[in-house]
Structures are given as structure tokens and as C-alpha cells.
Amino acid sequence: MGKTQIVKKKEKVRPGAWQIILIAGFLFYMFIPIISTYLFSVATRWDRTILPEGYTLEFYGKTFEASYFLSSLRNSIILSVSTIFVSLVLIVPTTYWVHVRLPQAKPILDMLMILPFGIPTVVLALALVQVYNPTPLGHSPVLLIGAVFIYSMPFMYRPISNALNAIDAQTLTEAGQSLGATTGQVLLKVIIPNIFAGIISGSLLVFATVFAEFTLTKLILGARFKTFPLLLVEYTRINGNIAAAFSVISFTIAWLVSILILWVGKKSQGASAEAVRSH
Amino acid sequence: MSYLELRNVFKTFANVTAVRDFTLDIDKGTLVSFLGPSGCGKTTTLRMIAGFETPDGGTIELDSEDITQVVPNKRDIGMVFQAYALFPNMTVRQNVAFGLKMKNTPKDQMDKRIDEVLEMVRLSETAKRYPHQLSGGQQQRIALARALAVQPRVLLLDEPLSALDAEVRVVLRGEIRRIQSELAITTVYVTHDQEEALSISDKVVVMEGGVIQQVGTPEEIYRAPQTRFVATFIGTANQFFGKVQDKQHVLVDELSLEVENLEGCAAGQQVVVLVRPEYIQVTTQKPERSGCNIVSGVVETITFHGAVTRLGVNANNQRIVADINVSETEPIGLNQKVWLLFGSNACKVMAVDK
Numbered sequence: 299m300g301k302t303q304i305v306k307k308k309e310k311v312r313p314g315a316w317q318i319i320l321i322a323g324f325l326f327y328m329f330i331p332i333i334s335t336y337l338f339s340v341a342t343r344w345d346r347t348i349l350p351e352g353y354t355l356e357f358y359g360k361t362f363e364a365s366y367f368l369s370s371l372r373n374s375i376i377l378s379v380s381t382i383f384v385s386l387v388l389i390v391p392t393t394y395w396v397h398v399r400l401p402q403a404k405p406i407l408d409m410l411m412i413l414p415f416g417i418p419t420v421v422l423a424l425a426l427v428q429v430y431n432p433t434p435l436g437h438s439p440v441l442l443i444g445a446v447f448i449y450s451m452p453f454m455y456r457p458i459s460n461a462l463n464a465i466d467a468q469t470l471t472e473a474g475q476s477l478g479a480t481t482g483q484v485l486l487k488v489i490i491p492n493i494f495a496g497i498i499s500g501s502l503l504v505f506a507t508v509f510a511e512f513t514l515t516k517l518i519l520g521a522r523f524k525t526f527p528l529l530l531v532e533y534t535r536i537n538g539n540i541a542a543a544f545s546v547i548s549f550t551i552a553w554l555v556s557i558l559i560l561w562v563g564k565k566s567q568g569a570s571a572e573a574v575r576s577h
Numbered sequence: 578m579s580y581l582e583l584r585n586v587f588k589t590f591a592n593v594t595a596v597r598d599f600t601l602d603i604d605k606g607t608l609v610s611f612l613g614p615s616g617c618g619k620t621t622t623l624r625m626i627a628g629f630e631t632p633d634g635g636t637i638e639l640d641s642e643d644i645t646q647v648v649p650n651k652r653d654i655g656m657v658f659q660a661y662a663l664f665p666n667m668t669v670r671q672n673v674a675f676g677l678k679m680k681n682t683p684k685d686q687m688d689k690r691i692d693e694v695l696e697m698v699r700l701s702e703t704a705k706r707y708p709h710q711l712s713g714g715q716q717q718r719i720a721l722a723r724a725l726a727v728q729p730r731v732l733l734l735d736e737p738l739s740a741l742d743a744e745v746r747v748v749l750r751g752e753i754r755r756i757q758s759e760l761a762i763t764t765v766y767v768t769h770d771q772e773e774a775l776s777i778s779d780k781v782v783v784m785e786g787g788v789i790q791q792v793g794t795p796e797e798i799y800r801a802p803q804t805r806f807v808a809t810f811i812g813t814a815n816q817f818f819g820k821v822q823d824k825q826h827v828l829v830d831e832l833s834l835e836v837e838n839l840e841g842c843a844a845g846q847q848v849v850v851l852v853r854p855e856y857i858q859v860t861t862q863k864p865e866r867s868g869c870n871i872v873s874g875v876v877e878t879i880t881f882h883g884a885v886t887r888l889g890v891n892a893n894n895q896r897i898v899a900d901i902n903v904s905e906t907e908p909i910g911l912n913q914k915v916w917l918l919f920g921s922n923a924c925k926v927m928a929v930d931k
């Protein structure tokens with residue numbers, strides 16, 4: 299019995315020919331645009347040959363000369379980081395509360411949290427502008443943070459909810475309370491460390507989503523608050539090569555930040571991540 | 578005046594009454610078990626004592642203080658859970674330290690106390706490990722140490738051993754009892770394992786359907802059950818349904834059983850006579866003796882139980898079980914005709930409606 303299972307497992311590991319083709323096709327589909335963007339950002343001329351005729355770093359120089367380069371980068375980072383912050387502060391306690399005190403409301407929360415996927419961003423943006431325009435909030439970055447928070451909410455909620463499902467949050471909370479801790483102390487000292495992996499992946503997803511956000515920013519704030527994607531789109535109309543260079547910078551920043559968040563997560567987690575994973 | 582007092586406690590969920598009119602006194606330093614079938618309200622009662630559920634009626638008093646509405650973290654009541662509930666992100670030492678930290682215990686006192694309780698559960702060497710690096714039994718010991726570290730006024734345990742295998746269960750229940758008596762800590766222990774409850778408790782509370790059936794020492798519960806439920810739930814009891822004949826006899830079908838203590842019953846009343854299998858003597862020859870009840874039947878089943886062997890006997894289509902000690906009795910085989918003897922003092926009579 300045991301032996302046949304082992305054999306089966308081994309067979310599963312070796313992929314068939316069609317699997318290799320499928321995976322290769324998928325990787326091709328995923329990476330060709332990225333590789334082309336990279337190449338295009340350093341190409342002198344690339345319309346008559348398969349590979350570019352020559353290479354140059356000139357366009358990267360141009361990106362740094364762009365007047366809004368630094369400010370748009372700064373704006374994008376401010377926007378992403380504040381959204382992650384708002385998202386964490388609102389979603390972690392809410393999700394925890396529902397898991398522990400109102401488990402019957404979990405399906406409702408699950409449904410609420412996929413609603414943002416169902417609302418086209420254009421509609422969301424125009425609706426917000428209409429409602430808030432007469433108030434001081436209209437056209438303010440605060441409104442934008444609110445909007446991208448809603449838009450990116452599912453990305454934060456899902457990993458956190460899954461992480462809470464993986465631990466027995468209710469019993470851990472009761473154990474903490476019977477030892478004299480308040481609910482807040484339990485959340486900080488017991489629950490958050492044990493769902494840290496979920497918090498990190500939620501933050502990464504929110505960062506990636508918000509850093510690349512275009513529609514909401516454009517419609518709510520427009521030129522008043524130029525973010526990196528806005529600048530990038532602007533340059534696609536001016537010079538394709540420079541736009542490609544912007545894209546590459548954007549990718550790189552997103553990757554660097556992802557690595558940074560993962561690294562911070564690993565570091566503050568240390569051995570306990572291991573403990574949680576094998577729990 | 579008892580240390581922990583529950584007065585007419587009620588708890589209803591949506592449409593089920595989980596606990597009704599629950600009144601119980603628990604003396605300081607004693608171990609009291611709640612014993613009963615699944616769903617009888619043991620956990621709910623325990624959680625009301627801990628403060629995780631609020632009673633719909635009644636009061637809970639601890640050390641003459643009404644704690645019915647006090648939040649769990651202000652009650653000074655420790656709890657051990659079936660699923661251990663150790664904090665996975667903390668080492669054993671950090672787990673045990675948690676409660677002491679919440680109380681702002683000075684560092685040196687804290688270290689001393691942690692060493693003490695780890696010593697008490699005999700797991701000092703595991704201090705640096707994480708919960709997932711311990712066996713189930715070890716995790717539960719640490720959970721016990723963690724609950725005891727803060728010196729709670731009451732210790733609650735909800736089926737702490739049911740996730741462990743039989744051998745560990747027996748060892749650990751002895752440990753729990755040892756530590757409990759050493760510390761003289763007031764303890765409520767929930768279980769549905771009667772052997773566990775009878776072996777470690779000062780008092781056993783037998784519950785059914787959210788109601789207390791009987792409170793007593795393990796001896797009393799076993800020897801003098803007050804309801805038919807207790808008699809059949811604790812241990813095994815043969816049941817003979819019949820009518821009261823006179824002051825000393827109950828008529829069961831054609832057979833007249835001699836019993837004691839029929840004072841409270843009127844002639845003709847429907848009653849049940851309960852006889853424990855270990856009080857029944859079995860012989861293979863028709864006995865000459867009189868002065869006790871004799872029933873004859875045919876052996877249908879023989880099951881070996883270690884110390885005793887249990888016979889299932891068919892007597893006029895009523896099934897009777899009797900325990901025999903193999904070394905003391907002549908060999909008995911299947912389908913053999915046997916005589917069952919039991920004295921009037923082995924019979925416990927109860928009205929049927931109970």
C-alpha cells in the first residue's frame with residue numbers, strides 16, 4: 299500500500315511532454331512583453347530588424363531629466379504606502395473581530411470584499427468625484443487614498459482572512475484573555491505575529507496594485523497629483539523609448555519594494571514564521 | 578459558604594437551552610468534574626464560569642464576589658483547552674511568561690515563577706522549544722503550566738485529554754490531580770469519560786440535557802445513583818421494568834424480585850429495578866440457596882474485559898449482563914444454561930418516570 303503510493307508520487311513529479319510545452323508557452327507569453335520592454339528601453343532603432351540595431355542608455359538619462367520624474371515617483375510611493383497603512387489599520391482589526399466575535403457574518407464580509415472587483419474603476423472614480431466635489435475632500439489626495447483603498451481592499455482582505463482561518467483565532471484569543479490580556483493585547487501580541495505572512499502578502503499585493511494605478515488617479519486628481527503611471531502614460535505619446543525606460547524603472551521599483559517588504563517580514567518574523575507554517 | 582457558587586444559571590442559544598437552572602457550590606481547593614454525554618452543556622457552563630459566555634439568568638459568585646458580568650481577563654480564572662491553544666509564535670518559556678507579563682510581574686520574580694511551573698510539569702528542558710516541536714501530551718502540560726503560572730483563583734479544564742492517546746491520558750490525568758492537590762487549587766474539569774471523572778475528582782457533577790442529574794463523590798455517584806440516567810450512564814446496570822407487588826417485592830413479568838427500600842412506593846406502581854453486573858453471581862448448577870433472587874438463562878455472549886469476563890445472558894428474552902472472575906468460577910461456554918444470583922441489597926429501585 300505504502301509502496302504504491304510512493305511510486306505514484308514519483309510519477310507525478312516527472313512532467314509529460316505536453317506539460318513542458320504548456321509551461322514554456324505560458325512563460326513565453328508572460329516574459330516576452332517584459333523582455334521586449336527592457337530591450338526597447340535601450341534600443342537605438344528597432345523597426346527593421348528582429349533584434350535592435352544598436353543599444354544606448356540615452357533614454358534612461360532622459361527619464362531623469364523629465365521634470366516630474368522625482369515628484370511623481372515620490373507621489374506614487376506616498377500613495378502606495380499610505381494605502382497599505384490605511385488598509386492594515388482598517389482591515390486587520392475588522393477581519394479579526396469578525397472571525398472571533400461574529401463568525402456568522404464572515405460570508406457577508408467575504409461578499410463585501412469582492413464587490414470592488416465588480417465596480418468598474420471609471421464608475422467608482424466618477425461617483426466619488428460627483429459626491430465629494432462640493433466638499434474640501436474633492437480633488438484631495440485623501441479622497442484618492444480612500445478610493446484606491448477600496449479598490450485594493452480584496453487584495454489585503456483575502457490573505458489576512460486565510461491566515462486567520464489557518465490559526466484557531468478564537469481559542470487563541472480566549473487563551474490570551476484567560477491569562478489577563480485585553481482583546482487589543484491579544485491582537486498585537488498573539489494574533490498579528492501569527493498571521494504575519496498574510497499581512498506581508500496582503501501589503502505586497504496592495505503595493506503592486508496601487509503603484510500601477512492609473513484610472514482612479516487620473517480621474518480624481520488628474521494633473522494635481524502626478525503619479526508615476528500618469529507620467530509614464532504621458533511619455534508614451536512623446537517617446538516610446540523613454541516610456542519603455544519608465545516602465546523598466548517602475549518594474550524595478552516594484553520588485554525592490556517587494557523584496558524589501560519580504561525581507562522586513564522575514565526578519566521580524568524569524569523563527570516564528572517557521573512555527574506558524576508548520577502549525 | 579462555598580468558594581465558587583453558581584445560582585440558577587440559565588443559558589439559551591438561538592433555540593436550544595444549553596444549561597438550565599444550574600445551581601452548584603464548589604469548595605475551595607477541590608476538583609469537581611462535569612460529566613455527561615455530548616451536548617449536555619458542560620462546555621457552556623465552564624465558559625460561563627470563565628466569562629466567555631454570559632448567562633441569560635442566574636449569578637456566578639467567586640470568593641463572595643459576583644463575577645457574572647466581569648470580563649474574562651479580569652476574573653483571574655485560568656483555562657486549559659482541548660486543543661492546547663499554545664501561542665505558536667512563542668517558545669515554551671514565552672508562552673508561560675505571557676500571563677505574568679500581562680500582570681507586569683518584575684523580571685526576577687517572573688523568571689523564578691516560570692522555572693517553578695516548568696519544574697512542576699516536569700518539562701524544564703523544553704523551555705526554548707516552540708509548541709510545534711512538542712508532542713501533544715507535552716503541549717498540554719505546557720498549557721497547564723501557562724495557566725498555573727499566574728496563580729489563578731480557579732482552574733478550568735475543558736476535556737484537556739481527549740486529543741491524546743489512551744496511555745498518555747491516564748498518565749496525564751494523574752499528573753493533573755497531583756499538581757491540583759499540591760497547589761490546592763479550585764478546579765473544574767470537564768470530561769465525557771466517566772473513568773477519568775471518577776478517578777480524579779473530589780466531586781462529580783453528572784449532567785444531562787443542560788440539567789444537573791446528581792452531585793456527589795465518585796463513590797456516591799457509582800454506588801448510590803439517584804436517577805436512572807446516572808445509574809445507566811455511570812458504569813453498566815441491568816434494568817428490570819415491573820410493578821410493585823408488596824413492601825419487599827417487584828413483579829417483573831412472571832418473576833418476583835426481592836428488593837429493599839420500597840417504603841416510598843405504592844403497590845402497583847411502575848418501577849425499574851437496577852442491578853450492576855458485578856453484583857450478580859453466576860453458577861452452572863441449580864442453586865439450593867434461598868434468600869436471594871435467582872434467574873436462569875442461556876449464555877449468548879462472552880466478552881473478555883481483562884480483570885473480569887462479561888457474560889450476556891438471555892433470560893426469558895430479557896438480556897442480562899453479569900461480570901465473572903474467570904479464576905474463581907468453573908468454566909462457562911456459549912449456549913450453556915446458567916443461574917444468576919443477586920441479593921435484595923444489590924437491587925436499586927426507581928420510579929419509571931425518573
Ligand SMILES: Nc1ncnc2c1ncn2[C@@H]1O[C@H](COP(=O)(O)OP(=O)(O)OP(=O)(O)O)[C@@H](O)[C@H]1O
Nearest residue numbers: 590591593595614615616617618619620621622769
Ligand atoms: N455558540 C453556540 N451556538 C448555538 N448553540 C450552541 C453554542 N454552543 C453550544 N450550543 C449548544 O448548546 C448545547 C450544549 O453545548 P455544550 O458545548 O455545552 O455541550 P458539551 O456538554 O460541552 O458537549 P461535548 O461533550 O460534545 O463537548 C448543545 O446542544 C450545543 O449544540
Ligand SMILES: [Mg+2]
Nearest residue numbers: 619620621735
Ligand atoms: Mg464540550
